[in-house]
Amino acid sequence: MSISRRNFLTSVSAGVAGMSLDRTGRSESAGPEGQGAAPKVQKYKPFGKTGLKISDVSFGVISLFDANVLRYAYDRGVNYFDTAEGYLNKQSETMIGQALKSVRDKVVITTKYVFRNAAERNRAEIVKRAEASLKRLQTDHVDVAMVHSVDEPSVLDDPEIQAGYRQLRKEGKARFVGFSTHNARDFLPKALDSDLYRVVLFVYNHLEGKAIQPLVEQLHKKGVATVAMKVFAGGMQGSLKGMVSEKQSYPQAAIRWVLSDPNVDACIVTMSSYSHVDEYLGASGRPLLESDLKLISSYRNEAWDQYCRVSCRECLQACPQRVAINEVLRYAMYFEHYGMQREAARYYRELDESRKPAPCQACSGPCQSACPYGLQVRSRLIRANEMLVV
Numbered sequence: 324m325s326i327s328r329r330n331f332l333t334s335v336s337a338g339v340a341g342m343s344l345d346r347t348g349r350s351e352s353a354g355p356e357g358q359g360a361a362p363k364v365q366k367y368k369p370f371g372k373t374g375l376k377i378s379d380v381s382f383g384v385i386s387l388f389d390a391n392v393l394r395y396a397y398d399r400g401v402n403y404f405d406t407a408e409g410y411l412n413k414q415s416e417t418m419i420g421q422a423l424k425s426v427r428d429k430v431v432i433t434t435k436y437v438f439r440n441a442a443e444r445n446r447a448e449i450v451k452r453a454e455a456s457l458k459r460l461q462t463d464h465v466d467v468a469m470v471h472s473v474d475e476p477s478v479l480d481d482p483e484i485q486a487g488y489r490q491l492r493k494e495g496k497a498r499f500v501g502f503s504t505h506n507a508r509d510f511l512p513k514a515l516d517s518d519l520y521r522v523v524l525f526v527y528n529h530l531e532g533k534a535i536q537p538l539v540e541q542l543h544k545k546g547v548a549t550v551a552m553k554v555f556a557g558g559m560q561g562s563l564k565g566m567v568s569e570k571q572s573y574p575q576a577a578i579r580w581v582l583s584d585p586n587v588d589a590c591i592v593t594m595s596s597y598s599h600v601d602e603y604l605g606a607s608g609r610p611l612l613e614s615d616l617k618l619i620s621s622y623r624n625e626a627w628d629q630y631c632r633v634s635c636r637e638c639l640q641a642c643p644q645r646v647a648i649n650e651v652l653r654y655a656m657y658f659e660h661y662g663m664q665r666e667a668a669r670y671y672r673e674l675d676e677s678r679k680p681a682p683c684q685a686c687s688g689p690c691q692s693a694c695p696y697g698l699q700v701r702s703r704l705i706r707a708n709e710m711l712v713v
Contacts, residue, residue: 361601364400365608371548377403380607383591384415386663393422396600405591407435420461435471449487468497473504505633507535527551529580531632543586551590554581557630558660576615578606628697641693647678655707671711680704
């Protein structure tokens, strides 16, 4: 059955406990549309022109609370694992190292680094951070080292950042280099003009993917590996009255929509529990059906003026206080719908105080009239601030 928000939160509430790989008592139940044994990966696709092949449904290790789930996903055929230095305050990399060390040569691992200031944009510092990641991951190299969450051109163009990542490649500490971004329209073209960035991770879902389809096609033709994230378009199915179904899984429909684009190599989804692995792998290698489109249409109708499009920037120029609207509402999404309360609050604490929505209480809300989707932006920002200050 489709996972409700209540079941989702229950499944991840155990905390980071028990790092061994013992799965005693694990139920081998099938996913929502499967019969018998639990679903497995049904399709592996070329990873751009890297020479690698990865599972079409892959693992985003951003809110994992049990390292055993990683190994369970591997046993079901998942071979691509995406993490970042900052995920779970570096514990994500540690979990991957513990769970996958014995099968390191059979998996593809990506990790990522954020550069917030000039001090971090230093070749020696980049190499030092990467070496620390390798220790946590218990490996001598990652398959992909990424520049994480790119939101300004100067990051990808920075000579020190480029030199640092090139050094990682030269020393064999990273096989390939890439970047992730929540603003695909502005930054994916960087990969078309670069000989360094061979892998890209970007927001792509049925509510905000069509506009960048031609760009994704260009990247695919060039041989750049294309990986989609945020594929559930907010993951609000547990909160929308018409979306919980015993017969159909919205997450599976959303995954199949993304993978129906032949120019997308894979999607990463957060698998925080065994049931997530079972449900999401039920979409692997499966065609997009008419019933999927109907379910997606229902989600679109209910979520249209509720979901802040991660890649949209229309409201930002209207804000007189330069509030980081996208980031704040994205963290609120993590808190409300992803079951990532602790991480969302941490991300919010790390946000510059001048970019938080404190001024919104006394503002007339020009951001709301600027939103093309009718979101109540101002009230949502105020609520996000109250929710994330924990």
